[in-house]
Amino acid sequence: EGHVVMVGDFFDRGLNVTECLWLVYKLETEAEAAGGKVHFILGNHEVMNLSGYTEYVRKKYLENARIMGLEYHNLFDAETELGRWLRTKNAVERIGPYVFCHGGISPELSASNMNLSDINQVSRNYLGVPFENITDADAQLVFHSRIGIFWFRGAVRRDLTQAQVDAILRYAGAEHMVVGHTLVTDITLLYEKRIVAIDQFHEENVRNGKLTALFIDKGEMFVLDTHNRKRPLESGMLAKP
Numbered sequence: 241e242g243h244v245v246m247v248g249d250f251f252d253r254g255l256n257v258t259e260c261l262w263l264v265y266k267l268e269t270e271a272e273a274a275g276g277k278v279h280f281i282l283g284n285h286e287v288m289n290l291s292g293y294t295e296y297v298r299k300k301y302l303e304n305a306r307i308m309g310l311e312y313h314n315l316f317d318a319e320t321e322l323g324r325w326l327r328t329k330n331a332v333e334r335i336g337p338y339v340f341c342h343g344g345i346s347p348e349l350s351a352s353n354m355n356l357s358d359i360n361q362v363s364r365n366y367l368g369v370p371f372e373n374i375t376d377a378d379a380q381l382v383f384h385s386r387i388g389i390f391w392f393r394g395a396v397r398r399d400l401t402q403a404q405v406d407a408i409l410r411y412a413g414a415e416h417m418v419v420g421h422t423l424v425t426d427i428t429l430l431y432e433k434r435i436v437a438i439d440q441f442h443e444e445n446v447r448n449g450k451l452t453a454l455f456i457d458k459g460e461m462f463v464l465d466t467h468n469r470k471r472p473l474e475s476g477m478l479a480k481p
Contacts (some may be wrong), residue, residue: 241275243335247420248283248342248390248439253445254295263324281341282329282363282413283420284390287383290316290326290368318368331363331382331389332356337415338456342393344419344435346387347404350411354378359389395430396437397421405431418454427463429473436461436473 243394244267246292250260268278269350284297292313294302305312318325332341339345354362359382366379374380398421402410409417420439428437438454445451453462454473461473 243277243279244271245279245281245335245340245418247281247340247418249282249285249420249439250280251285251289252298253285255298255300257298257301258322261326261409265322265325278338279333279335280329281333281340281342282326282331282367282390284331286326287367287390289313290323290370291370292428295347313368318418327364327367330360332359334410334412334414337459339412339414339416340418340419341389341408342419342423343388343390343392343412344417345389345408345412346392346394347382347400347408348384349389349392350389351377352381356412363389383399391421393422396428396434398430400431406432409434425472427452429461433461 244266250264251257264280266277273277283410284445288295289297290313292311293311297312301315302312305315314320317328318324318327331346332339334340337355349359357480358378362376362379362382364374366383367373369382369386371417374383383390387394394412395405395408395417405417409415416434416436418436418438422437423439424438426439429435430437436454440452442451449466451466452463453465455462462470463473464470
């Protein structure tokens, strides 16, 4: 009956990308039937793959496309089931007092004339369009490689002031922003607990049997591991972007 939120970058992360995507696709339907919900939020690697950028794509997937007589981007175009599904997904979602996105909301984006719904609509309108072909000013901001919603790192890298973070969260109508994209050694609270950084060194952690997730229960934040151990998420934990 709970909500599972995934903040992007399921592409280009190992040799089971399509298996993971189909699993999330399946869980999404099952969760809704049980009274819960799966939120799959787009990351920059989803955006790059759908737009035809293959710099980080494993050779396995390029070879799969070649064997089928297709270009790689055809595997996830709007005529495929996964491609259609991915094009329904959001770039940012607010759930209760939390706003979730992959990179983060930058001061520039929060100062724009777009609200969160506008950002999602612009993202869907231009998903799959090569970046160099985007000429719309709002879309250029959403997809910007430094300050756009998919790529912004400033909050986790502590480039912002507390006042800027507070202003961004007022814009989003939230008390906390949960982000991925910028690697940290452990789930980390920043800016008086208002920013939560959750993107960890997953491949290394899998090898070491140390996987953790952010767990929110009745307004309290915890770190939950694969052994079902739960500990309070404390402020002051150090991120190493």
